[in-house]
Amino acid sequence: MNLNNIHSIYFIGIGGIGMSALARYFKANKKQVAGYDKTPTDITSDLTDLGIQIHFEDAVELIEPSFLNPNTTLVVYTPAIPKNHSELQYFINNGFNVLKRSQILGLITENTFCLAVAGTHGKTTTTSILGHLMKECNVPLTAFLGGISENYNSNLILNGTEVSVVEADEFDRSFLTLSPNMACITSMDADHLDIYGNADALKESFVAFSKRVKKDGKLFVKNGLPIKGITYGIEDDSDYTIQNIKIENGTYVFDVKTPKAVLENLKFNLPGRHNLSNALIALAMSVEYGCPHQQLAKALASYKGVKRRFTYQIKTENLVYIDDYAHHPEEINAVHQAVREMYPNKRVLAIFQPHLFSRTRDFIDEFAKSLSQFDDILLLDIYPARELPIEGVTSTWLLDKIENKNKQLVSKAELISKIQESHAQVILTIGAGDIGEEVKQIKKELSIAS
Known part of the structure; x- marks a missing residue:
């Protein structure tokens, strides 16, 4: 067409x-x-x-x-x-x-130099970092993002049409419509088992995606994944690796060893090792594309993030409120790691809305384990999205499995009063459903109270 x-x-x-x-x-x-x-x-x-x-x-x-x-x-x-x-x-x-949306992306990108970001976690943040880095290096690109970039207040970065930067979505095997010149795979944890049936089928689809990269193209994979490519990782023996990590005033400062050089004293403002990993692969792809190191360092430091990806709503000495899209146990673990690294001695309240009955069923024990790490938990009912209820799969079932006495099942109507009863100094809203619609009101009420 x-x-x-x-x-x-x-x-x-x-x-x-x-x-x-x-x-x-x-x-x-x-x-x-x-x-x-x-x-x-x-x-x-x-x-x-x-x-x-x-x-x-x-x-x-x-x-x-x-x-x-x-x-x-x-x-x-x-x-x-x-x-x-x-x-x-x-x-x-x-x-x-x-x-389908994915088929249109395939059509738009087939006549461009296409950089595609795949993985069960980290796609949106990585794509938005990559789009920002390349735009700041004056690459004539269009970037399609799966979230609203804080730098551009948009999910589209328009700076030309020669290059495209896209998320390669594994849901519904959508990423198999793409034929990228460069691609990365950030993670391959089991997810979307309602589509794939089992984890092996999901892995097979990532292998199929890796073969979609053009013959003269480049594939980057996170170190440890069972697919061959240019590797990246944190403090390991990868082709691209982050070294000498420090935290200064809430900002990561680090070096990156590439196959040809060491980039020193880079700065990145998003918390969490998962975000450092996202920054590293975006940087690696930009370096391999040919972006100048000095411009990349400046662009990385100016990256502000994606809305609902560890987004600070309130950040004062006495109260921190963060909103995050995490909807998989591994993503919740990443949020927990980031919060504990930044606020090691503060009490943390997590408000979680499970997303999909099938995902809750498939990862019930993993969800319980990841949520049990927080000091206090408020649990909302499951957000169904495209699904009909599954018998026995409820938030009550999940609540019973959480090994933490400070837990409650709450409705949206009572959410703010329950938050106000908490003694937590760090408050998190987590989930991919309509919990994001509650953020403005929570922020308003907490701001008044503090």
Whole structure:
């Protein structure tokens, strides 16, 4: 398909983080853009401000007539949309080109020099660091991010069209639509077992992705993963490795040994060893692309992060409130490590909303173990997203397995009062569901109280 011949793009699920980045991209490229989503959010509001028409009812009659020509309109949908969605069915049954988000990314990037970031954790942060580093080095790129960059207040970085930086998403095997010139794999922990069935099938898909890298391309892998490539790691014998780590005023200061040189006294402001690892692979890919070391060092120090990735909402001497997207046990462990490293002597309250019934079931013991590390735990009901309930899989089941007496199951209505009852000096909201919608109010109430 030649995207140049397409005049209108209609998105089903336009408010999704990956979908909205594509909507911004096509709008910036002078296409007509409109879409449907289930509920209004800050993202849909931002898209509306750009002049994109969005409605929130699944009804074909609400679609602008100019989008109902199969010869000039491309339809993009997210796998989270149910197959019986009436708008989706209308487009399928009336001869429109209907493609998944991942297929569109494949089309956009196939004529660019593509850098792809894969892994069960760290994709969004790594992609946003990589996009920021390369933009600051004046690379003519478009970066599609799975989160809102604090540096650009957007999930799209536009600085040209010769190079593309993308997240290579393993969900639904989406990353197999890409053919990158450079790629990295940050992690291969079991996840999305509702799609894959078992961990071996997930690993096989990462092997298949590694073979999608072009023959003259480069693949980077975190040291220890069972796939061959240029290795990276922290304080080990990798091709790219971080050495001499210090923390100065909440900032990491460190050296990076590359195959050809040592970059000294680099600075990075995000806490947590997992974020150091993300910074390292973004730096390694930028170095291999050819970005100047001095500019990279400056760009790394100016990186601010991604919203809902260890995002400070309140940071005072007496109270710290951090919001994070973590929704897998390993991600919760990473948040815990970062908090304990930065605030070793403070009491920590974790408020967690499990995401998906299947993920909660598949990792129930691991979730219990990771949450038990915090001093106090408030647990919300499971956020279903695309799923129907599974019998016996509840937050009560998870709560019973947490080995910590300071734990409670709470509703959203009582959340703020329960937080205010806590004596914790560090408060965390964690999860990938709609817990993010509660952050503004929690911040407001905590700010008043303090």
